Amino acid sequence: MKISKLIGYQVLDSRGRPTVAASISLSDGTSHTARVPSGASTGKHEAKELRDLGGQYVEKFYAGLSVKQAVENINQVIAPRLVEELVDLVAIDNHLIELDPSPDHAKLGANATLAVSLATSIAAAHSQNRSLARYFQPESYLKIPMPMVNILSGGAHANKVMDIQDLLIVPIGATSFTQALSWIVAIRETASELGKQAGFVSNLIADEGGLAIPFDSVSKACEFVISAIEKCGLIAGEQVSLALDVASTQFFEDGKYNLKNAKQSYSSDQFVTYINNLVSNYPIVSIEDPFAEDDWLTWQKFMQVAPKKLQVLGDDLLTTNLARLNRAIEEKSANSILIKANQNGLVSSTLNVLKQARANNFNTVVSARSGENEDSWLADLATGWAAGQIKVGSTHGSERNSKWNRLLELEVIENTKFINPFN
Ligand code: 2PG
Ligand code: MG
Numbered sequence: 001m002k003i004s005k006l007i008g009y010q011v012l013d014s015r016g017r018p019t020v021a022a023s024i025s026l027s028d029g030t031s032h033t034a035r036v037p038s039g040a041s042t043g044k045h046e047a048k049e050l051r052d053l054g055g056q057y058v059e060k061f062y063a064g065l066s067v068k069q070a071v072e073n074i075n076q077v078i079a080p081r082l083v084e085e086l087v088d089l090v091a092i093d094n095h096l097i098e099l100d101p102s103p104d105h106a107k108l109g110a111n112a113t114l115a116v117s118l119a120t121s122i123a124a125a126h127s128q129n130r131s132l133a134r135y136f137q138p139e140s141y142l143k144i145p146m147p148m149v150n151i152l153s154g155g156a157h158a159n160k161v162m163d164i165q166d167l168l169i170v171p172i173g174a175t176s177f178t179q180a181l182s183w184i185v186a187i188r189e190t191a192s193e194l195g196k197q198a199g200f201v202s203n204l205i206a207d208e209g210g211l212a213i214p215f216d217s218v219s220k221a222c223e224f225v226i227s228a229i230e231k232c233g234l235i236a237g238e239q240v241s242l243a244l245d246v247a248s249t250q251f252f253e254d255g256k257y258n259l260k261n262a263k264q265s266y267s268s269d270q271f272v273t274y275i276n277n278l279v280s281n282y283p284i285v286s287i288e289d290p291f292a293e294d295d296w297l298t299w300q301k302f303m304q305v306a307p308k309k310l311q312v313l314g315d316d317l318l319t320t321n322l323a324r325l326n327r328a329i330e331e332k333s334a335n336s337i338l339i340k341a342n343q344n345g346l347v348s349s350t351l352n353v354l355k356q357a358r359a360n361n362f363n364t365v366v367s368a369r370s371g372e373n374e375d376s377w378l379a380d381l382a383t384g385w386a387a388g389q390i391k392v393g394s395t396h397g398s399e400r401n402s403k404w405n406r407l408l409e410l411e412v413i414e415n416t417k418f419i420n421p422f423n
Pocket of ligand 1: 038039040041042043156165166208245247315338367368369370371
């Protein structure tokens with residue numbers, strides 16, 4: 001089937017900021033749309049998201065965040081090249097690379113290339129009469145990923161009320177996704193109640209739907225979430241474990257890890273000890289970005305002393321970038337990678353990063369961004385790619401729940417197995 005039309009346009013994300021949408025029409029008269037997400041704690045090495053600030057397209061009322069240039073790139077540069085082409089993901093991604101050979105997609109904008117690449121994959125799945133998950137995994141059962149879900153937020157997602165960005169839970173004892181989600185919702189709501197009882201204004205919902213409660217130490221935050229788990233009659237560490245996204249690049253200044261709420265400052269070596277103490281004192285199964293995006297040596301040192309089973313997860317460190325992943329494999333800097341399509345800019349090369357990670361025994365966690373939208377393609381990608389884990393934020397906000405709901409749907413309508421990478 002051929003692409004008959006491609007249109008880019010500006011829409012809003014969950015933070016009320018502009019983002020790029022692309023709609024592809026096919027020769028059978030159907031059309032297929034994708035909208036791209038956007039981060040707040042964005043890594044320096046991510047593909048380039050084009051925003052209009054300082055450019056000729058800037059729109060007065062969007063504080064410089066409009067994406068008209070990226071939209072124009074779709075309509076004026078990409079569309080003329082792709083119309084009449086066969087809707088084939090790898091071929092279309094190759095056209096996009098030819099149009100913009102820069103490794104970070106700086107010319108067209110990664111928000112433009114990803115919108116087109118995603119819309120292509122959705123249209124291509126349709127042309128084969130398959131769902132997006134089944135487009136990537138046509139045979140056998142689908143693997144439903146283990147969710148990693150935000151309960152408490154700080155850092156760039158919640159006005160820095162906590163030093164670390166996210167305290168999440170992983171329902172390692174659940175035997176189905178449906179059961180996992182029911183535990184998570186109970187814990188999320190119980191945490192909200194406990195927060196109110198403790199006098200916090202816990203209706204302060206952070207960017208990803210988690211609770212923005214001002215804990216001045218990570219230990220207090222861990223204990224709080226453990227108490228919510230236990231209040232639900234679940235066993236912390238056996239049925240539900242903790243995960244942290246430290247997002248430490250955000251507070252790494254002049255070679256020091258500065259925890260402002262805790263009023264502590266650590267050298268890299270001291271921070272290795274600090275992190276190691278946290279993971280030995282609490283039932284933490286996964287730790288994301290414990291060290292800054294270019295503090296490679298410290299990641300390596302931590303890997304040498306960290307518990308073997310701990311998931312050491314690179315987000316800002318690896319930015320879904322093959323070269324950075326290869327370095328981490330070589331230097332043993334981490335053992336797991338966060339996979340975010342908009343850090344990379346193309347669907348097919350995002351998948352290549354995931355495959356390279358898996359081939360080297362890295363755990364793979366497909367992840368949403370803090371600025372999201374109603375699309376649910378992420379759930380299909382995580383499932384079709386057999387990622388093992390998925391991170392979407394909390395269970396509040398339809399931009400989060402559209403992904404959870406799609407996984408619930410897949411578990412009901414498809415032949416599936418629920419994956420537990422922590423067994
Ligand atoms: C992260 C993501 C999602 P952001 O750091 O992992 O939580 O945040 O999209 O702001 O980079
Ligand atoms: Mg992160």
